Every structure is written in structure tokens, then in C-alpha cells.
Amino acid sequence: MKSTAIVLASRPTGAPGPENFRTEEIEIEAPLDGEVSLRVLYLSLDPYMRGRMSDAKSYAEPVPVGGVMEGETVCEVMQSKNPGFKEGDIVRAMTGWRTHANMDARRVKQVNTYGAPASTALGVLGMPGFTAYGGMKVIGQPKSGETVVVAAASGPVGSLVGQLAMRVGARAVGIAGGRDKCDYVKNELGFDAVVDHRSPDFASELAGLCPKGIDVYFENVGGHVWDAVLPLLNLYARVPVCGLIAQYNGPVIGEQDRLPATVSAILRRSLLLRGFINTEFVPTHYEAFQQELGPLVASGEIKYREDVVDGLENAPEAFIGMLRGSNFGKLLVRVS
Amino acid sequence: MKSTAIVLASRPTGAPGPENFRTEEIEIEAPLDGEVSLRVLYLSLDPYMRGRMSDAKSYAEPVPVGGVMEGETVCEVMQSKNPGFKEGDIVRAMTGWRTHANMDARRVKQVNTYGAPASTALGVLGMPGFTAYGGMKVIGQPKSGETVVVAAASGPVGSLVGQLAMRVGARAVGIAGGRDKCDYVKNELGFDAVVDHRSPDFASELAGLCPKGIDVYFENVGGHVWDAVLPLLNLYARVPVCGLIAQYNGPVIGEQDRLPATVSAILRRSLLLRGFINTEFVPTHYEAFQQELGPLVASGEIKYREDVVDGLENAPEAFIGMLRGSNFGKLLVRVS
Structure with missing residues (x-):
């Protein structure tokens, strides 16, 4: 059996282009004992993948040049050599950008979305949703009456950040790019306010929407927000x-050094900045996340939006566009 | 009765100079009911006072132009109109830069240094010491085997940060300016290692002294460290x-924007940055601080150093010098 896969052809400098990717056919053998053979249904495209394309020191190893692009997928089990899985099971796994894969069953998780579509296991009920949940539970800790600001508010992380804020009685102010996304954040997700970061008066508009200041800023875009x-x-x-999507494509050279103003504010206003990768909180919070949010997503109380691209061959273009903000909702590739 | 006082003559732009200060004679009336009349023994000079000279938005109100410079002192009670205090009591209070003051007794604290000199109530057993203690207990949380780095390591905050680190089995690496201070940090305080920030190879020397990286960096100097x-x-x-002593004198304009690299590191290495003012932790940690450290200071197990200047009239010059790092140990003015 063969799997189509997309590999890293070369490391990008600056924004990635189609030339950094290459399609290959990989021979797949029969699964060994303890393995499952998977057919990929959906591939998740996420900003962190830009980081994996670089060899800068990071929390994770880079994808080697010539290696299959890393990524999480929802799959159907075609054949199982492990008693915990059977043919037809819907699972998630880090198969990467490919159509088929054999995986050690210990690295495969059953999908339980409480009745919501399986694709949500890659979005609102998956790692993006858990990033929002863990970051808010452990670090943001919004309280009733506080103001929570999040950028990329129409995206899979930001949209949940705002909804979680509102559920504890905090005020959710979203930042999004363009009329459609802003309308969605305000009207569909029900954020208290939204501001378009492309507006020439963005900073003063944001200030006007936060008359009592900001208590939690969920930083998932970087750049000049x-x-x-x-x-x-x-x-x-x-x-x-x-996440710092605006910085993944390389450092911004400013007219002056903005570090002193930031560190000075950290001191003068006793700010807390804390970087995190959602995996840090998996042992302590993942179970609660699934139990708490699964039913709310299935019932429609928590809203989400998916942006589905058809065909693995279109993954590079979709990914490149996502880094420029052209997707609208959780970006997924329907692989088969 | 008269009090000599030093007032803010004008707001500095950049480093303060003698022209920003003025000496005045203030008439002191007899204490009212509930007040105590104080004779100042020691005035503490601290970097935060530079912030109070500016009218930039901060955690505390600025000193008004023409107002007495803010500052904490150790005083003797000369007359008491409050049953909690009697003549001869040694207390600390925010009298400011002056020789005498009447204070509401509710704003005055009895000094208890467990037998250590009363001046330590302004240093290792006072707010500088508590800054080290609170920052390490609540935020730094060093563990055995970790590496703790602190700048201004010969100063009242840094010297205690390092000693607290070593008491939990962490490795203390100090940064100080000049041979004398470095020798003191290594030989007297017993830090595991020390590096001179004036060395042309400062960055590589620091790296060499931290072969397992840095787990806690206690930021109390700012600037290019x-x-x-x-x-x-x-x-x-x-x-x-x-604290950011190097930034109190105005922002450093760099050749490029260092913010993206910092925020990127926060993300990539899940860093925690947390600004704080020691008063935040007073309700929860001050009692334990005094009980834990008082006896250790009195017995000499915790070491400290004071740099005492004689005469209130010399306070401005001593303060200006401190901002350039010319003091060696906790800077105090012996007022009477």
C-alpha cells in the first residue's frame, strides 16, 4: 500500500512558499504487532508548524529536511494489531501530512467528541481548544467583571478564549482582521466587543472598547497588537x-527597541507573562477539558467554525495562506 | 520645633542631578492625639525613588514638585500620643527625607530585628530583604540543583536572593560590577560563582558559569544584562x-527591537516573567519573613552589608551615585 505525503523540501527564510514543500509517495507495510493502520480523514493545519520548519532552538525538534511535515490528524482505523482498537474506530494521531500511516497504538487516542463531529477533535475539542482552556485555567484565570482581550478571535483558540471568559462573567473583547471575521466574533460568538486590527485607528478603538483596562490578554498572534x-x-x-504567528516569519525590526517599555510595564503594573505549550497542562487538565467542553460543544452552547480545504495536495497553499490570516475558522484539510 | 527636609525641586530628565533637590526647613507642631513625634535615625535610599521623581504612570503616586522626597526611615519615638508606642521606641515609618516628623501611629511599625542592629530594618530585614524573600518564595521558587542568577549581587536584594537560593540547595551565580564587589559576593557571601558585568566577555563568562542554563533570573537591574x-x-x-535600575533613567534606544526575541523566548521555553512590588506579598508572607530571617541575620548565618553616609544633606549625592552603582551594600543615611 502507498501513502501520499508532503515533506519539507527546504527550510524557509521568512514566509514559507510552495517551494519549501514536496509531495512524495511512501510505501506502507502491513502493521506490526501493537500497531494500527490508519486512513487519514482530516489533517489539522496550525501556526506552530511554521516553527517546526525552522531549526531554531525551540520546545520541539524541527522537522528534518526531507521529512514528512508534522501534524495531527483524525483517522479511521483500517487494521488493528492492538486489542484497544478495532477496524472503523475514529482516532487522532500525529501521523503528519499524509494519507495513510501505521502508528504504534500507544501513540493513538480514541476520539470522544460527545456527539460533535469527529473533526472537532482537531479544533475546539482538540489541541487548539485545549490551548485556550489550559491557558485560561492556569494562567489567565479571568474573574467576573474583568476584561479579557484575545486576538485572532475568529480562530480556534481565540474564539474559545472569549467564550470561556464570558462563561465566568468576564467581558470578552476580540481582535480580528476584516469585516466578516469581526461580524462573526460579535454576532455569532457573542463577544461583548470586537475591533478590526486593520483599522487605522486600531489602538484607540481598542482602548475605547476597554474602558476599565485589560486584565487578561491572551497572546496568540504577536506582532504589533x-x-x-x-x-x-x-x-x-x-x-x-x-503563539506568535506574526513572528514565526522572522523578527520584526522596529524603529526602536520596544523591550524596555515592556519590561518597565511588567514591573510598574506587576504583570504576569507566561509562555506555554498546551502539552504542559495535559496531565493536570485534559480530562476536565474534555468532560467540561465536550457536551457544551455537542449541544451548541460553545460555538466553533471550521475552514475545510479538500485534498492533501492543497495543504501547503492553505498553510501558507493561514500564516497571512486568510483562513476563517479552524483550518482543516479533508484528506479522504 | 523644626525639621530639615529634602524636597523635589524639579523632575529630572535622564539621570537626576543635585539641581533636582532642595533643602528646606519645615515647622513641626506638637503631635496630635494618635500621633507619634519621631526623630529620624536612618534614611534608606533605594532605586524605586527614581521612579517617584517622575510623573510617568506607575504603581505609586509621584512625589509632587516641592514635596518632601519619599523614603522609609528608622526612627526613635520622642513623644507618643498613642498607647502602642512610648518614648524611646525604635520604629520604622515612611517619613521621607527629613530629620523629624509627626506620624499617625497607625502608619508606624515597631522594629523587631531579633537582636540585629536597628538599621537592618531598612535592609536585609526590611523592604529590600523582603523583596528578595517574596520574589523568591512566590515567583522564583528555586529548587535544589537549579541555577539562580541575580544581578546587583552585592546589594541588599541581590545578596539575599543568592543566599536564599543556596539555602534550598540551588546554585547561586551573582553578577556585580568591579573587583571589590565580585570578591565580596564570592568570598564573603559564598555565592557559587560571580561574574563582573563590566567584563568585555561578560555574556560568554556568564554562559560558562551556567553550564546547565538558568532556572531563575531575579531581574533587579534591567539594561543589557x-x-x-x-x-x-x-x-x-x-x-x-x-527593579530596573538601568531603565529608571529613561529608555535605552537600541539598534534594533529586542522585544520579538524576548517574547519568542517566552513562548519557546515556557518562561514566566512576573513583575512585583514587595508590598503585594506583605499580607501573606511578611510575618514568615521576619520570623524566618530575623534570627538568621542576628546570628550571622545570613550576611549583609551596609553603606552608611553621614548627614541628611549628603542624601542627594549618595542617591545619585547609587543610580550609577557607586554604593557597596545597602545605602543608608545616618540622619542623627
């Missing part, structure tokens, strides 16, 4: 830092 | 931020 947020952060504000 | 520390911070490193 920070400059507008920093002056608004209240005493003891918390800043979970989980 | 950060550039040397940042690449060495380990996964889950903690950075209590309690």
Missing part, C-alpha cells in the same frame, strides 16, 4: 503567551 | 522582575 495592548494592561494583568 | 541572560534561560525558567 502588543503595542496597542501594553498601555491598557491593568495592575496584576495576566498574559498567557501561546 | 538581560541580553546575556535570555539565551541561557531554561524551559520553565522563572523571572521575578522587581
Whole structure:
């Protein structure tokens, strides 16, 4: 049997382009004892993958040049050599960008979405959702009456950050790019307010929407949103830092050094900044996340949006577009 | 009765100079009911006072132009109109830079140094010591075998940070300026290692002294020490931020924007940065601080050093020098 796979052809400098990817056919053998043979249904495309394309020191090993692009998928079990799985089971696994794979069953998880579509296991009920949940539970800790600001608010992390904030009685202010996304955040997700980061008056509009300052800023975009947020952060504000999409494509050279102003604000307003990768909180919070959010997603109380691209061959283009913000909702590739 | 006082003559731009201060004579009336009349023995000079000279938004109100410079002192009670205090009591109070003051007794604290000199109530057993203690207990949380780095290691905060680190079995690496201070940190305080930040090879020397990276960096100086520390911070490193002496004199304009590299490191290595003012932890930790450290200071197990200047009239010059790092130990003014 063969698997189609997309491999890293070369490391990008700056924004990745199609030339950094290459399609290959890989021979798949029969699964060994303890393995499951998987057919990929959905591939999740996420900003962290940009980091894996670089060899900068990071929390995770880079993808080797010539290696299959890393990624999480929802799959159907075609053949199982492990008693914990049977043919037809729907599972999630880090198969990477490919159509088929054999995986050690210990690295495969049964999908339980409480009746929501299986694809949500890659979005609102998967790692993006858990990033929002863990960052808010452990670091952000919003309280009733506080103001929570999140960028990429129409995306899989940001949309849940805001909804979790509102569920504890905090005010959710979203930042999104363009009329459609802003309308969705305000009208569909029900955020208290939304501001378009492309507006020429973005900083003053954000300030106007946060009359009592900002208590939690969920940092998942990086770039110049920070400059507008920093002056608004209240005493003891918390800043979970989980992604910096604007920086994945290389450092921004500014006109001046913005570090002193940031560190000075950290001191003067007793701010908390804490970077995290969702895996840190899996042992302590993943179970509660699934039990708490699964039923809410299945019932429609928690809303989510998916942006589904058809065909693995279109994954590179979709990924490149995502880094520019062209997707609208959790970006998935329907593989088969 | 008259009090001599030093007032803020004008707000400095950049480093303060003698022209920003003025000496005045203030008439002191007899204490009212509930007040105590105090004779100042020691005035503490601390970097935070530079912040109070500016009107930038901060955690505390600025000193008004023409107002007495803010500061904590150890005093003798000359007359008491409050049953909690009697003549001859040694107390600490925020009298400011002056020789005498009447204070509401509710704003005055009895000094208990467990037998150590009363001046330690402004240093190792006072707010500087508590800054080290609170920052390490709540934020730094060093563990046995970890590496703790602190700058201004010969100063009242840094010297205790290192000693507290060693008491839990962590490795203490100090940063200090000049041979004398470095010798003191290594030989008298017993730090595991020390590096001179004036050395042309400072960054590589620091790296060499931290072969297992840095787990806690106690940030109390700001400026370019950060550039040397940042690449060495380990996964889950903690950075209590309690002072930025190098930034109090205005922002440093760099050749490029250092913020992206810092935020990227926060993300990639799950760093914690947390600004704090020691008063935040007073309700929860001050009692334990006094009980735990008082006897250790009195017995000499915890070491400290004071740099005592004679005469209130010399306070401005001593303060200006401190901002350049010319003091060696906790800077105090012996007022009477």
C-alpha cells in the first residue's frame, strides 16, 4: 500500500512558499504487532508548524529536511494489531501530512467528541481548544467583571478564549482582521466587543472598547497588537503567551527597541507573562477539558467554525495562506 | 520645633542631578492625639525613588514638585500620643527625607530585628530583604540543583536572593560590577560563582558559569544584562522582575527591537516573567519573613552589608551615585 505525503523540501527564510514543500509517495507495510493502520480523514493545519520548519532552538525538534511535515490528524482505523482498537474506530494521531500511516497504538487516542463531529477533535475539542482552556485555567484565570482581550478571535483558540471568559462573567473583547471575521466574533460568538486590527485607528478603538483596562490578554498572534495592548494592561494583568504567528516569519525590526517599555510595564503594573505549550497542562487538565467542553460543544452552547480545504495536495497553499490570516475558522484539510 | 527636609525641586530628565533637590526647613507642631513625634535615625535610599521623581504612570503616586522626597526611615519615638508606642521606641515609618516628623501611629511599625542592629530594618530585614524573600518564595521558587542568577549581587536584594537560593540547595551565580564587589559576593557571601558585568566577555563568562542554563533570573537591574541572560534561560525558567535600575533613567534606544526575541523566548521555553512590588506579598508572607530571617541575620548565618553616609544633606549625592552603582551594600543615611 502507498501513502501520499508532503515533506519539507527546504527550510524557509521568512514566509514559507510552495517551494519549501514536496509531495512524495511512501510505501506502507502491513502493521506490526501493537500497531494500527490508519486512513487519514482530516489533517489539522496550525501556526506552530511554521516553527517546526525552522531549526531554531525551540520546545520541539524541527522537522528534518526531507521529512514528512508534522501534524495531527483524525483517522479511521483500517487494521488493528492492538486489542484497544478495532477496524472503523475514529482516532487522532500525529501521523503528519499524509494519507495513510501505521502508528504504534500507544501513540493513538480514541476520539470522544460527545456527539460533535469527529473533526472537532482537531479544533475546539482538540489541541487548539485545549490551548485556550489550559491557558485560561492556569494562567489567565479571568474573574467576573474583568476584561479579557484575545486576538485572532475568529480562530480556534481565540474564539474559545472569549467564550470561556464570558462563561465566568468576564467581558470578552476580540481582535480580528476584516469585516466578516469581526461580524462573526460579535454576532455569532457573542463577544461583548470586537475591533478590526486593520483599522487605522486600531489602538484607540481598542482602548475605547476597554474602558476599565485589560486584565487578561491572551497572546496568540504577536506582532504589533502588543503595542496597542501594553498601555491598557491593568495592575496584576495576566498574559498567557501561546503563539506568535506574526513572528514565526522572522523578527520584526522596529524603529526602536520596544523591550524596555515592556519590561518597565511588567514591573510598574506587576504583570504576569507566561509562555506555554498546551502539552504542559495535559496531565493536570485534559480530562476536565474534555468532560467540561465536550457536551457544551455537542449541544451548541460553545460555538466553533471550521475552514475545510479538500485534498492533501492543497495543504501547503492553505498553510501558507493561514500564516497571512486568510483562513476563517479552524483550518482543516479533508484528506479522504 | 523644626525639621530639615529634602524636597523635589524639579523632575529630572535622564539621570537626576543635585539641581533636582532642595533643602528646606519645615515647622513641626506638637503631635496630635494618635500621633507619634519621631526623630529620624536612618534614611534608606533605594532605586524605586527614581521612579517617584517622575510623573510617568506607575504603581505609586509621584512625589509632587516641592514635596518632601519619599523614603522609609528608622526612627526613635520622642513623644507618643498613642498607647502602642512610648518614648524611646525604635520604629520604622515612611517619613521621607527629613530629620523629624509627626506620624499617625497607625502608619508606624515597631522594629523587631531579633537582636540585629536597628538599621537592618531598612535592609536585609526590611523592604529590600523582603523583596528578595517574596520574589523568591512566590515567583522564583528555586529548587535544589537549579541555577539562580541575580544581578546587583552585592546589594541588599541581590545578596539575599543568592543566599536564599543556596539555602534550598540551588546554585547561586551573582553578577556585580568591579573587583571589590565580585570578591565580596564570592568570598564573603559564598555565592557559587560571580561574574563582573563590566567584563568585555561578560555574556560568554556568564554562559560558562551556567553550564546547565538558568532556572531563575531575579531581574533587579534591567539594561543589557538581560541580553546575556535570555539565551541561557531554561524551559520553565522563572523571572521575578522587581527593579530596573538601568531603565529608571529613561529608555535605552537600541539598534534594533529586542522585544520579538524576548517574547519568542517566552513562548519557546515556557518562561514566566512576573513583575512585583514587595508590598503585594506583605499580607501573606511578611510575618514568615521576619520570623524566618530575623534570627538568621542576628546570628550571622545570613550576611549583609551596609553603606552608611553621614548627614541628611549628603542624601542627594549618595542617591545619585547609587543610580550609577557607586554604593557597596545597602545605602543608608545616618540622619542623627
